[in-house]
Amino acid sequence: MSNRFIRRAEPCEIVRKLAAKLIMERKLVEEGDNILIAVSGGKDSTMLAWVLSALRPALKVQYSLAALHISSDFCSCCKKSILLQKLNEWDVPFKDLSVPIIGRLKPGRKMNCYWCSTQRRTELLKYAGENNFNKIALGHHLDDIIETFFMNMTGKGVLSAMPVLLQYRKYPVSLIRPLALIEEREIIASADKMGVLKAACTCPYGVNSGRRDMRGKIAAFTGNSGAVKRRIFASLSSGEKDLLIERE
Amino acid sequence: MSNRFIRRAEPCEIVRKLAAKLIMERKLVEEGDNILIAVSGGKDSTMLAWVLSALRPALKVQYSLAALHISSDFCSCCKKSILLQKLNEWDVPFKDLSVPIIGRLKPGRKMNCYWCSTQRRTELLKYAGENNFNKIALGHHLDDIIETFFMNMTGKGVLSAMPVLLQYRKYPVSLIRPLALIEEREIIASADKMGVLKAACTCPYGVNSGRRDMRGKIAAFTGNSGAVKRRIFASLSSGEKDLLIERE
Numbered sequence: 481m482s483n484r485f486i487r488r489a490e491p492c493e494i495v496r497k498l499a500a501k502l503i504m505e506r507k508l509v510e511e512g513d514n515i516l517i518a519v520s521g522g523k524d525s526t527m528l529a530w531v532l533s534a535l536r537p538a539l540k541v542q543y544s545l546a547a548l549h550i551s552s553d554f555c556s557c558c559k560k561s562i563l564l565q566k567l568n569e570w571d572v573p574f575k576d577l578s579v580p581i582i583g584r585l586k587p588g589r590k591m592n593c594y595w596c597s598t599q600r601r602t603e604l605l606k607y608a609g610e611n612n613f614n615k616i617a618l619g620h621h622l623d624d625i626i627e628t629f630f631m632n633m634t635g636k637g638v639l640s641a642m643p644v645l646l647q648y649r650k651y652p653v654s655l656i657r658p659l660a661l662i663e664e665r666e667i668i669a670s671a672d673k674m675g676v677l678k679a680a681c682t683c684p685y686g687v688n689s690g691r692r693d694m695r696g697k698i699a700a701f702t703g704n705s706g707a708v709k710r711r712i713f714a715s716l717s718s719g720e721k722d723l724l725i726e727r728e
Numbered sequence: 729m730s731n732r733f734i735r736r737a738e739p740c741e742i743v744r745k746l747a748a749k750l751i752m753e754r755k756l757v758e759e760g761d762n763i764l765i766a767v768s769g770g771k772d773s774t775m776l777a778w779v780l781s782a783l784r785p786a787l788k789v790q791y792s793l794a795a796l797h798i799s800s801d802f803c804s805c806c807k808k809s810i811l812l813q814k815l816n817e818w819d820v821p822f823k824d825l826s827v828p829i830i831g832r833l834k835p836g837r838k839m840n841c842y843w844c845s846t847q848r849r850t851e852l853l854k855y856a857g858e859n860n861f862n863k864i865a866l867g868h869h870l871d872d873i874i875e876t877f878f879m880n881m882t883g884k885g886v887l888s889a890m891p892v893l894l895q896y897r898k899y900p901v902s903l904i905r906p907l908a909l910i911e912e913r914e915i916i917a918s919a920d921k922m923g924v925l926k927a928a929c930t931c932p933y934g935v936n937s938g939r940r941d942m943r944g945k946i947a948a949f950t951g952n953s954g955a956v957k958r959r960i961f962a963s964l965s966s967g968e969k970d971l972l973i974e975r976e
C-alpha cells in the first residue's frame with residue numbers, strides 16, 4: 481500500500497485496507513473460523529470488532545464473530561451501553577464475564593499490568609476452549625508491537641515482538657492481531673469518525689511508565705513516520721526466524 | 729563484564745578486556761591464524777592493531793599479525809610516520825598498497841562511501857589470498873554495528889548487522905571485528921592514552937549524512953548508555969539466526 485494512499489485516504493478506509501492486507505497476507509482469518517474478539521471497551525478492540533465485521537464481504541471466507549468483555553473489580557468506567565449498541569449494529573454478539581483481578585492477588589502483592597494481562601489471557605483461553613472458538617483476536621496495533629520489540633531489545637537483550645499469529649501447542653486456539661499494520665493515530669482517527677472514541681474506556685492504572693518512555697523515544701527515533709514504522713515491522717519477518725509468526 | 733568495571737577501569741584496560749571477551753566467546757582468533765589487519769590510519773584500526781598485539785600472551789594461542797594500509801588517490805593526511813613507529817613498537821609488520829579509488833570510477837560517477845569500501849574490500853581479499861592470510865581484522869566498533877543494524881531496519885526493512893565473524897564461501901579467508909563490543913568513546917579515550925588519537929587520520933569525505941543522523945538518533949534513543957547498547961548487541965544473537973556470525 482503506497483504511503484500516498486495512507487496520507488490521503490479517509491481514516492476508516494485506511495484501517496479497513498491495512499487490516500485486510502495483513503489478514504490476507506498472513507492468513508489470519510480462514511474458512512469456518514469461529515473468532516472471539518477480546519473487547520476491553522477501549523478504542524483499539526472496539527475498532528477491531530468493527531473492522532472484522534466490516535471485512536466480511538471482502539475476505540470471501542465464512543467466519544463467525546463474538547465479543548467477550550472481561551469486567552474487572554477495579555474498572556467500571558466502560559460506557560458499555562454504547563459498546564453494546566455498536567456491537568449490535570455490527571452484528572457481533574456480546575458476552576460479559578466478571579473476573580476479580582485484584583481479588584485474586586496473593587496477600588501483599590500489588591496490582592500491575594503483567595498480573596492483569598495474564599489473568600485476562602487465562603480467562604480468554606478458558607472461555608474460547610469451552611465455547612468452541614478456534615481464534616482469539618486482540619486489538620494490538622503497530623505502535624504496541626514496535627514498543628514491545630524495542631523494550632525487549634533494549635531491556636532484555638532479545639529480539640522478540642508480539643506475533644500477529646500465535647499458535648498454542650497446549651490449546652486448540654490461536655491468537656491473531658489483525659490491527660498490527662495500523663498506527664495508533666490511524667485507529668484514533670477512525671474511532672473518532674465512527675463515534676466510539678469518546679465512549680472508549682482507558683485503564684485507570686494507565687500505561688506503565690517504561691512503555692510511555694519508550695513511546696516517546698520511538699517517536700523521536702522514527703520521526704513519527706508511518707513508513708519508517710512499517711519498515712521496522714517488515715524487518716521483523718526478514719530473518720530465518722519470522723518474529724511475527726509463532727508456533728509454540 | 730560488569731558495568732561497574734566499565735565505568736571505573738582505565739580506558740586501555742576496557743578495550744583489552746572487551747576485545748579479549750569477544751575474541752574468546754566467538755573464537756575470532758585461533759591457533760595458527762595469520763591475521764591481516766586493515767589499518768586506515770584512523771583511531772579504530774590503529775587501536776585494533778594495538779589490542780591484537782597486546783593480547784598475544786592472554787589469548788594462549790599462536791598467531792601472526794601484519795598490517796595493510798591502502799593509500800588512496802584522495803587522502804594523504806595520514807601521519808604515517810607515527811602509525812609506522814607505533815606498529816613497529818607493537819611488533820606488527822606494515823605494508824602499504826596504493827589504490828586509485830577515484831581513478832577507478834567510471835566516467836560521470838561520483839565518489840561515495842560504498843564505492844570506496846567495495847574497492848578496499850576487494851584489494852584486501854586479493855592481498856590476503858596472495859599472501860597466505862586466513863583472516864582479515866577490521867576496526868568496526870559497537871556504535872558502527874548498531875548504526876548499521878538500525879539503518880538496515882528503518883531504511884531497508886531488514887534485520888541485518890555487521891557480523892563479528894564472516895566466513896566467505898568464495899575465498900579461503902574470514903573477516904573478524906574484534907572491537908565489536910567496544911563503544912567509540914572508549915576507543916577514543918584509549919587512543920588518546922596511547923598517544924595515537926592526534927595522529928589519527930579521518931576521511932576527507934567525512935561520515936555520510938544518513939549515518940550521522942542515525943548516530944544522533946541512537947544516542948537519544950539509548951540515552952548513550954553503554955549497557956543499553958551492549959544489550960542491543962546481545963539481542964542480535966538471540967534468535968534462530970545469529971546476526972553476528974555469517975557463513976556465506
